[in-house]
Amino acid sequence: MTLKTLSLRGFRNYENLSASLVPGVNLIVGDNAQGKTNLLEAVAYLSTGRSFRTRREQELILRGADFADLEAVVRTREREQTARAVLFPGRKPRQLYLGGVKQKTAAEFTALFRTVLFCPDDLLTLKAGAAARRKQMDAALCQLRPGYDRALREYGRLHDHKSRILRSRWEEPALLDTLPEFNLRMAQVGAALIYYRARYLRRLGELAAGFHGEFSGGRERLALQYQTVSSVEDPLAPQEILLERLREHQERHARAELECAQCLSGPHKDDFDLTLDGVSLKSYGSQGQIRTAAISLKLGEREIFRKDAGEEPVLLLDDVLSELDPGRQDFILNRIQEGQVFITCCEKGRLTELGQVLTIQGGALVPSVLH
Numbered sequence: 001m002t003l004k005t006l007s008l009r010g011f012r013n014y015e016n017l018s019a020s021l022v023p024g025v026n027l028i029v030g031d032n033a034q035g036k037t038n039l040l041e042a043v044a045y046l047s048t049g050r051s052f053r054t055r056r057e058q059e060l061i062l063r064g065a066d067f068a069d070l071e072a073v074v075r076t077r078e079r080e081q082t083a084r085a086v087l088f089p090g091r092k093p094r095q096l097y098l099g100g101v102k103q104k105t106a107a108e109f110t111a112l113f114r115t116v117l118f119c120p121d122d123l124l125t126l127k128a129g130a131a132a133r134r135k136q137m138d139a140a141l142c143q144l145r146p147g148y149d150r151a152l153r154e155y156g157r158l159h160d161h162k163s164r165i166l167r168s169r170w171e172e173p174a175l176l177d178t179l180p181e182f183n184l185r186m187a188q189v190g191a192a193l194i195y196y197r198a199r200y201l202r203r204l205g206e207l208a209a210g211f212h213g214e215f216s217g218g219r220e221r222l223a224l225q226y227q228t229v230s231s232v233e234d235p236l237a238p239q240e241i242l243l244e245r246l247r248e249h250q251e252r253h254a255r256a257e258l259e260c261a262q263c264l265s266g267p268h269k270d271d272f273d274l275t276l277d278g279v280s281l282k283s284y285g286s287q288g289q290i291r292t293a294a295i296s297l298k299l300g301e302r303e304i305f306r307k308d309a310g311e312e313p314v315l316l317l318d319d320v321l322s323e324l325d326p327g328r329q330d331f332i333l334n335r336i337q338e339g340q341v342f343i344t345c346c347e348k349g350r351l352t353e354l355g356q357v358l359t360i361q362g363g364a365l366v367p368s369v370l371h
Contacts, residue, residue, distance in 0.1 A: 140301050231245045
C-alpha cells in the first residue's frame with residue numbers, strides 16, 4: 001500500500017500543500033519547527049482517524065483557518081481510492097470520506113490503509129507508566145482488528161458508567177442494583193480484550209526479539225511479558241476461561257470497589273514489560289538500549305501488519321536515526337528498502353540516495369528527486 005499524493009489545507013502550519021509521493025523512501029528534511037512532523041501526523045491521521053500528538057483536534061487547524069482539509073490518494077490491493085478528513089473548530093463534528101462518500105463511523109474510514117509510526121515519544125513510552133504502553137498496543141490492535149476497536153470502545157463506556165455508579169453510591173444507592181449487569185458485560189468484553197492483546201503481544205515479542213538480536217549483534221536477548229488481571233493465569237486461554245477468571249476477580253474485589261469507589265477489576269490497567277537478559281528495560285536500560293528496543297518493537301509491528309494484510313504498511317519514522325551509531329543506522333536503513341517509508345531528519349547526509357527528498361521551509365514543501 002502506498003500514498004500517491006497528499007494534499008493539506010489549513011492543517012497545522014500548512015496553508016496549502018500538494019505533494020506527489022514515491023513508492024519507496026520519502027525523505028523529509030528541514031530545520032526544526034518547519035513542519036516535518038506535521039506531515040507525518042497528517043498521513044497517520046488519514047490512516048488511524050486520530051492524531052498521535054494531541055486529543056484536541058482544534059490544535060490541528062491552522063490559526064485563523066475555518067477548517068483543516070486532509071486528502072490522500074492511496075493505492076492498495078491494485079486499486080486507487082481517496083481518503084479525506086475535514087476538521088472543524090469548536091464542537092462541529094469532523095467529516096470523513098472514502099472515495100468521495102461520507103463515512104458514518106471512523107472504523108469504516110480507517111480500514112483503507114495502515115501505518116506504523118516511530119516517534120521520539122516512543123522512547124518515553126517504554127519508561128513511562130502503563131497507560132502509555134497500553135495506548136501504543138491499542139493503537140496497533142485497532143488497525144489490525146476492527147473487532148478489537150469496537151470492544152475497546154465498549155469497554156471504555158462500561159468502565160465510565162461503572163465508575164460513576166460507584167462514586168454516586170451514597171447519593172443514589174439504587175444505582176448499585178445495576179452493578180451485576182455492568183460487571184457481567186465488562187467481564188465479557190474484557191475477556192475479548194485480553195484474548196486479542198495476549199496473541200498480539202506474543203507475536204510482537206517474538207519478532208522484536210529477533211530484530212533486537214540483529215541490532216545488538218546477538219549480545220542482548222529481548223523479551224516481552226504481558227501483565228494483566230492477577231486471576232488470569234494463562235492470557236492465551238480461550239475467551240470462556242478468561243471470562244471465568246475475570247468473574248472470579250470481580251467477586252474478590254467487589255467489597256473493595258464499594259469502599260474506595262473505584263473500578264479495581266478488569267484489563268483497563270493492563271501493561272507489558274520488556275527485559276534485556278532478564279533485567280527490566282524500564283528500570284535499568286540505557287538510552288541506547290531503550291531506543292534500539294523501541295525501534296525493534298516498531299519493526300515487529302510492521303512485520304505483523306505485513307503478514308496479516310499481505311501488503312507492506314506505510315512506515316513513518318520521525319527522527320529515528322539520531323543518537324544511533326553508524327552500525328545501527330545501517331541496520332535500520334537496510335530494513336526499510338521495501339514498502340513506502342517517510343523519514344524526517346534535519347540533514348540529508350548519506351540518505352540522499354534512498355529516494356525522494358522533500359524539503360520543508362516555513363510550512364512550504366518543495367519536492368525534488370536526487371539522482
